[in-house]
Amino acid sequence: MAGALSSRPVLADETILTLRGRFPKAGPDGSVSSSLSDLDALGRTSFSTATPWHDGVNEFSGVSVKNYLGAFGAAPKTIRLVALNDYSVETDVAELIEADALLATRRNGQAMPISDKGPVFLLFPFDDRQELKHQSYYSRAVWQLTEIDIVA
16 A cells, blocks of 8 residues: 555545444444545544644644544544554544544645655644643654554
């Protein structure tokens, strides 16, 4: 996947994010895969913020973590976020929702290729609240997010 998506825009129908675990709308293999168009259909939201990884303030849009999990009837307490390079972090879902975490698929209106931290980048509106400008949130801002595993 990495080589194919690295610098070109994501195609609307290719799988970019997989949710794994026990939840009501899981497929027979215990997962559901989503394309860019699938994520868009869940309702897009956006915010503008500066990040440690980009110059200046950028607008990021995508689906909120709350709406994404809710669309599949998933109500986990803990999830593991897994990136293309196998970076992973476990996190409390309530904290992500409280912080308005976004599964960003676009930066300044353009779909993000892997070379721009895409196609999915879990982000927080860092400029909205000072407490979000902390390593505990930066470590959960996973770029090139490919999988969300339900832990508990």
